[in-house]
Amino acid sequence: xxxxNAIFAIFRARSSAKKxxxxxxxxxxxxxxxxxxxxxxxxxxxxxxxxxxxxxxIKITSPAEASYAQSRIKALLAKPLxxxxxxxxxxxxxxxxxxxxxxxxxxxxxxxxASLPPNxxxxxxxxxxxxxxxxxxxxxxxxxxxxxxxxxxxIGELQFEAARYRAIDGxxxxxxxxxxAYYAAVAARQxxxxxxxxxxxxxxxxxxTRRLGETGAAKKLDQARAAAFYAEVANELAAARLEVGTxxxxxxxxxxxxxxxxSYKLPSDLPRLPxxxxxxxxxxxQAIRKRVDLIASRLDLDALATSLRLEQATRYISAFExxxxxxxxxxxxxxxxxxxxxxxxxxxxxxxxxxxxxxxxTRRRAVETYSMAVNRFAEQAVNIRxxxxxxxxxxRAAYEIALAYRNKIVPLRRTVNEQSLLEYxxxxxxxxxxxxxxREGIDSNVAAIDAQRDYFTAxxxxxxxxxxxxxxxxxxxxxxxxQ
Numbered sequence: 001x002x003x004x005n006a007i008f009a010i011f012r013a014r015s016s017a018k019k020x021x022x023x024x025x026x027x028x029x030x031x032x033x034x035x036x037x038x039x040x041x042x043x044x045x046x047x048x049x050x051x052x053x054x055x056x057x058i059k060i061t062s063p064a065e066a067s068y069a070q071s072r073i074k075a076l077l078a079k080p081l082x083x084x085x086x087x088x089x090x091x092x093x094x095x096x097x098x099x100x101x102x103x104x105x106x107x108x109x110x111x112x113x114a115s116l117p118p119n120x121x122x123x124x125x126x127x128x129x130x131x132x133x134x135x136x137x138x139x140x141x142x143x144x145x146x147x148x149x150x151x152x153x154x155i156g157e158l159q160f161e162a163a164r165y166r167a168i169d170g171x172x173x174x175x176x177x178x179x180x181a182y183y184a185a186v187a188a189r190q191x192x193x194x195x196x197x198x199x200x201x202x203x204x205x206x207x208x209t210r211r212l213g214e215t216g217a218a219k220k221l222d223q224a225r226a227a228a229f230y231a232e233v234a235n236e237l238a239a240a241r242l243e244v245g246t247x248x249x250x251x252x253x254x255x256x257x258x259x260x261x262x263s264y265k266l267p268s269d270l271p272r273l274p275x276x277x278x279x280x281x282x283x284x285x286q287a288i289r290k291r292v293d294l295i296a297s298r299l300d301l302d303a304l305a306t307s308l309r310l311e312q313a314t315r316y317i318s319a320f321e322x323x324x325x326x327x328x329x330x331x332x333x334x335x336x337x338x339x340x341x342x343x344x345x346x347x348x349x350x351x352x353x354x355x356x357x358x359x360x361x362t363r364r365r366a367v368e369t370y371s372m373a374v375n376r377f378a379e380q381a382v383n384i385r386x387x388x389x390x391x392x393x394x395x396r397a398a399y400e401i402a403l404a405y406r407n408k409i410v411p412l413r414r415t416v417n418e419q420s421l422l423e424y425x426x427x428x429x430x431x432x433x434x435x436x437x438x439r440e441g442i443d444s445n446v447a448a449i450d451a452q453r454d455y456f457t458a459x460x461x462x463x464x465x466x467x468x469x470x471x472x473x474x475x476x477x478x479x480x481x482x483q
Contacts, residue, residue, distance in 0.1 A: 034115035034153065040105040041160065045167050048292075049091070052467055055084075057091040057171055059101040069093065077257070080265040083182050083456075086255060090178035091171065093256040100170035107163030114156030118145040155306050162299035169292045172469025174254070179460045181251040183270065187453035188247045190269050191446055192240040198442050199237050202230040205438075209431065222431040229435045233442065270452050273406060277399055280392055283466065287388035292468035294384055301377050308366040384465075391458070391465035398451070398458040405448035413441040 037043070042059045049057050060066050069092040076085045091097065145152075209226035212218035252262065288294065420437040423429045464470035 034112045034157070036108060036112055040101070041108050041164055041167075042101060042104070044164055045101075045104070045171065048168050049171050053087070053172070053175055055088050055091050055175065057097070059105075060098060073257070073261070077261055077264045080267050081182065082267075083179050083271070086182040086251070087175045087178050089255045089257070090174050094174050094178075094254065095256055097170060097174045100167050104163050104167040107160045111153075111156035111160035115149075115153040117149050151306065151309075155303050158299050158303035158306065162296045162303065165292045165296035165299065169296065169468045172292065172464065172467060174469075176460055176464045176469045178251070178254040180457050181247070181254045182266075183453050183456040183460075185244070185247040185251045186266055186268075186270050187449055188240065188243040189266055191449045192237065192244050193268055194445055194449065195233065195237040195240050195442070198438075199230070199233045201438075202226075202233045205435070206230040218431070225432055225435055229439065232439075236442075236446075270449070270456065273399070273402055273452065273455065277396060283388045283392045284385040286466050287384050288381060290467050291384050294380060294468075297377055297380055301373055304373050305370060308370050387470065388465045391462040391470075395455075395458045395462040398455040402448070402451040402455040405444070405451045409444050410448050413444045417441045 040059060040061075046057055049055060058065060058069065060069055073089050073093055076089050079085070081089075206223075206226040206229065209218050209223050213220065213223045248266075252258075255264075257264070416437055420429065420434050424431070424434045461470060
């Protein structure tokens with residue numbers, strides 16, 4: 001039986017209860033209804049996160065899950081943080097990430113809702129004319145929604161799948177932010193420790209010069225230079241300590257911790273540079289294949305295409321409602337209510353047809369919307385390729401710069417300082433040359449720490465450019481709903 005014949009059969013039934021039963025049976029038979037997953041769609045997210053970055057992530061929805069997460073966090077915070085433990089804490093504790101998982105749950109709700117047939121509307125009206133009570137019962141079903149329900153379900157499923165990849169991208173982004181914040185905080189601490197040692201040496205030099213000045217062995221100019229050198233190093237130390245505080249707070253925000261957990265410990269130095277960089281080939285291809293934000297955008301584009309094809313198929317009918325009407329009369333004569341009698345049954349079909357533009361505005365809107373989404377998706381793919389190449393160039397250059405500081409510049413500066421001190425003690429150079437040499441050595445060591453930090457940051461950015469979780473323009477582009 002065709003859908004139209006089935007609808008007419010419904011409204012030929014005499015009993016209202018029977019009508020409702022038939023409507024429900026008809027609508028449920030139109031397509032399979034989706035059901036909610038036990039974890040709100042989190043299983044694929046957790047599996048891909050574990051396979052890609054080797055960390056666990058959960059959506060906290062119960063006291064038991066919250067207790068499990070807190071016990072793991074406490075165990076990790078009991079030891080000095082490492083890059084990996086910082087990432088793991090962030091994935092278990094960051095509330096912004098939990099909000100991303102809530103968005104995934106909302107997308108599942110939308111998917112299940114899209115898979116369900118529209119609810120019929122039951123309306124009852126009455127009127128009294130010359131002592132006769134006229135009762136009208138109306139059952140209204142949106143036939144267009146019923147007929148397009150399988151397509152709406154397919155669109156909802158694509159959008160839910162895209163939401164899963166966006167949740168994965170959000171998880172990667174949380175891990176990237178935590179790892180970069182960790183390296184920044186440790187580098188700031190290492191820099192402050194070095195400048196504290198430099199200040200101690202500068203203080204000793206200034207004090208020695210002052211005492212020599214008291215005996216007449218040092219000129220006033222030399223005393224002023226030594227004092228200025230000490231003041232400058234002390235000022236740099238103050239700035240470095242401020243950086244320690246701000247970078248630690250940035251790390252704290254990434255980890256999502258507060259209260260008694262704020263006393264977590266960080267190492268004094270950054271990790272060592274690797275002996276060599278792994279060879280990377282076809283980074284563009286890897287990025288296009290693996291970037292989860294691009295996959296999400298592709299799914300959004302497919303959902304939009306399906307939606308617009310549906311709009312094209314129904315563009316000549318804006319509304320399509322079928323109403324079954326049952327009327328009966330109940331009259332009262334001399335205060336006695338007569339037995340009600342059926343006044344008749346009818347079927348109303350309401351169709352709104354765009355007679356003024358023949359659906360042309362709908363067609364043009366669909367074409368422009370989809371073309372805009374395709375162009376933005378193509379732009380995102382181009383940007384991702386460029387980001388991957390640029391991140392790899394930065395990654396390699398940062399490694400070479402950090403390696404040059406470690407293997408050449410810092411050792412040479414150490415030799416220069418040692419030889420300058422020997423020549424100063426042998427009265428071959430004056431204090432100005434010695435202090436200038438020390439100043440250059442301090443600057444080189446601080447630059448070496450920054451270069452080492454920049455390498456680890458570039459490595460994180462390179463991984464993000466391949467797998468997702470970065471903050472470049474490609475990650476921010478969305479094609480859902482043509483935006």
